[in-house]
Amino acid sequence: MSYTVNLVEDEQSLNELLTKYLQSEGWIVTSFLNGTDAINKLTPSPHIWILDIMLPDIDGYTIIKEIKKQDPAVPVIFISARDADIDRVLGLELGSSDYISKPFLPRELIIRVKKLLELVYKNDRPKASPLLSPYEVYEELREVYKNGVSITLTSKEFDLLLLFIKNKGHAFSREDILVKIWGDNYFGTDRVVDDLVRRLRKKMPELKVETIYGFGYRMAKG
Known part of the structure; x- marks a missing residue:
């Protein structure tokens, strides 16, 4: 299914790398290098947000609050260079679905995104043909x-x-x-x-x- 993904990551090289990996799955990706641009594009809501916590203008916690006001059900994955328990707990309290610490392999992010999309949208997916296993x-x-x-x-x-x-x-x-x-x-x-x-x-x-x-x-x- 062609899911829509919003990616917020201020490090341009990482942003471009992750965008390519996400697009290789057939997903439609909109990427942002700062929080202000992301907040200005809350609608239409994507299927999932991938959100860096540490941004140059607005932190990820502020952004997720605005995201959840607009669409409480949309899943959010936090990414951060800080591997602090407080960040994980605060992210969960604000409504994030997952948290991944930098540095990480892009493939790990893809796997987590796939699992989350399948979990959240499994009932929305059209029924597959049962005539062609596997x-x-x-x-x-x-x-x-x-x-x-x-x-x-x-x-x-x-x-x-x-x-x-x-x-x-x-x-x-x-x-x-x-x-x-x-x-x-x-x-x-x-x-x-x-x-x-x-x-x-x-x-x-x-x-x-x-x-x-x-x-x-x-x-x-x-």
């Missing part, structure tokens, strides 16, 4: 996951995946797939179908897509 396919969102990790598919790759899922056991000729994925007006070789299937298999190696030599493809029922 993959989770969200048709409405046009997203695919395996073990919580997003698999990026092109539009036609996703269309082909849905065609196979909804027609397990049905054999499609290359011409059938051309019409259903590219449309009646496509002009070109049917070898684009082979390339599309090849790319889908590479990204989702556990798909049970069978080649029917001289004809086309089908997804196995089992």
Whole structure:
């Protein structure tokens, strides 16, 4: 799911690094280098805030108070160079959901954000297709996951995946797939179908897509 994340971190190099890591998960990230800009952008509320405590203008405690006034339910992760128990306790009292001390590995932050998003928004997530274990396919969102990790598919790759899922056991000729994925007006070789299937298999190696030599493809029922 394409979650929205607001990141407040005054150290520019760290801000840019964390932004890249968060965006690599497919999330929409808005980053701020100071508290004033963050407070001026409280709406619309993101799915999660990542908030440095020690900022040059307004401290994180002041910001979280304003965040919670606007949206009491939105989760907040505090990050800080200080590893003091009082900071953790005060953060919890003000409504933070987690606390991570600097220095930390960006991947650790990603893991914590994922777990928190899943915990908070699990009931809001559309139901995944139960027909494609171990993959989770969200048709409405046009997203695919395996073990919580997003698999990026092109539009036609996703269309082909849905065609196979909804027609397990049905054999499609290359011409059938051309019409259903590219449309009646496509002009070109049917070898684009082979390339599309090849790319889908590479990204989702556990798909049970069978080649029917001289004809086309089908997804196995089992």
